[in-house]
Amino acid sequence: MTEVNQKTAYDDNNIFAKMLDGDIPYHKVYEDDKTLAFMDIMPQAKGHVLVIPKQKTADLANLEPEYAAAVLMTSKKVMQAQRKVFEREGIIQMQLNGAQSGQTVFHYHIHLIPSSIHELGRHAVAQADQSELANIAKQLAAAINDA
Ligand code: AMP
Secondary structure (H helix, E strand, O other): OOOOOOOOOOOOOOHHHHHHOOOOOOOEEEEOOOEEEEEOOOOOOOOOEEEEEOOOOOOHHHOOHHHHHHHHHHHHHHHHHHHHHHOOOOOEEEOOOOHHHOOOOOOOOEEEEOOOOOOOOOOOOOOOOHHHHHHHHHHHHHHHHHO
8 A cells, every 4th residue: 555644754954954053044033932934035925934833843744733833823923914014915824745745845834925826926936135035024023023
């Protein structure tokens, strides 16, 4: 029988693990004891944010309940801030599991993208301007703080 519940091994050197270890820079939107939210460097729409758990897990298969709850609650905060900052209701929540789905970074993460599914840009292709990312991160962080 085909194994349908394959588990992707966790690589401690993946780019998000390095962010959690403080080894590479990123544009922070929000952080608490269990999660981190930051700007996607190759956004599929303006304001694309990623939310990761501080648990080291490649995808949804091994995500622990307390971290599952925490990433969703942080996603909710970020989504509400995106609605406020971009003055739009439509925010896509997306999450890929396994290379076959198109996943490229193997540390679990939720994408929050201010876009319609019909207008979504290409996945992880074009790098955004760093100063624009920094500016959006600041606005989103302020909106979360004010909530
Ligand atoms: P996925 O393909 O679902 O694993 O998504 C990985 C996401 O990480 C893509 O949308 C990339 O644009 C994004 N990404 C890759 N490297 C970085 C980085 N250094 N900082 C922020 N986002 C990144």
